[in-house]
Amino acid sequence: MANNNDLKESLISKPSNGKDAVKKRRFRRVKSAPLAELIPGDVDGSAASARISESVFGSLHPSLIGVAAYLFIYLVVGVICFYLVRDHIIGQKTNDVVDALYLTIVTMTTVGYGDLVPQSVSGKLLACAFVFIGMALVGLVLSRGADYLVEKQEALMVKALHMRQKLGPSDIMKEIETNKSRYKFILSLIFLLILIMIGTLFLTFVEKLDIVDAFYCVCCTITTLGYGDRSFSTKGGRLFAVVWILTSTICLAQFFLYLTEINTEKRQKYLVHCVLTRHMTNVDLEAADIDDDGVVNAAEFVLYKLKELGKITQDDISLMMEEFEELDVDQSGTLSVSDLALAQSSPQAKGSTSSQGRPC
Secondary structure (H helix, E strand, O other), X not given: OOOHHHHHHHHOOOOOOOHHHXXXXXXXXXXXXXOOOXXXXXXXXXXXXXXXXXXXXXXXXXXXXXXXXXXXXXXXXXXXXXXXOHHHEEEOOOOHHHHHHHHHHHHHOXXXXXXXXXXXXXXXXXXXXXXXXXXXXXXXXXXXXXHHHHHOOHHHHHHHHOOOOOOOHHHHHHHHHHOHHHHHHHHHHHHHHHHHHHHHHHHHHOOOOOHHHHHHHHHHHHOOOOOOOOOOOOHHHHHHHHHHHHHHHHXXXXXXXXXXXXXXXXXXXXXXXXHHHOOOOHHHHHHHOOOOOOOOOHHHHHHHHHHHOOOOXXXXXXXXXXHHHHHOOOOOOOOOHHHHHHHHHOHHHHHHHHHHOOOO
16 A cells, blocks of 8 residues: 555654644544543533433443333243242241242342242243243343442442542542442442341341351342341331342352452553563564564554453454555545545445445
8 A cells, every 4th residue: 555654654643842742642533432531721620520420320230220121020920920820839938928029039139048949830930931031041141230320339439438528520430430440349348248237137136146157148038149047027128138149149249259359450451561661672673663674663563562461463453454545536645525425426335335334
């Protein structure tokens, strides 16, 4: 392609002194690009943070509503089914409807105390069906609903950790995005400890268990171990268990999920540190020299480092260069408004648009 060196030099340009430097440092947005998390130089920082909040939290509302709808349908169907086979379920019973709801939750979270057990063929088949559907629903809640509840508390946590510092909305959003996994991990740990304490106190004062047995029952429940020697046996206890078992088991799963995410980020940061601090060798210089001219410019160096970090592959670069060549109609090595107009008006571009249906 013509003027290939000019193309690579234009990928990373050093701003000149004076007014031209200010002009070249402007940030531009396009509709197809992701929303920038924080744009330096925004006139209204609060407006930027409001847009960020809408993009982060607004997109989660439909998912949360969908998860709640699926959970509600599952519980209603479960209560109806287990209520219909109540005579074929043995164990310590309180109220038919409460027991059916309690058994649905215990089955869904795979706790399986064993205090209520189906004995008939229909009851056993229902239990088999609801445990698989319930596990899938728990995974759905983990991936969507639980994240929403944690993220809603991140701003409050950042303010609490930086009480002596006056942080604006933009600063809070920047801090959240920088340490997102760490804050999620801390919040899930706090919620988990609160749920453990609430469950232990409830079993102690309502179910009349010893404090050690209460804590033992809590641990068996949230880990879905469910030995069954200790469980919720009263009507009020099972109503409490319907909410507490679901939230505590999901919270524990989120805790370990965020712990894994933190460890993954640490490994990624270590890899970045190793790549960026490693000295260039002659072999690296030869590999980074894309055009084989014996010199590595800034664009070639950045591309080589990105490939080392695993952020981009050679196939990705080839696809981007193919698109650039299609848009560079005059083969000048640069893109201009006239190039885009000519490329979009060409028969090939029209055929591509019609075949895809609509742009991304």
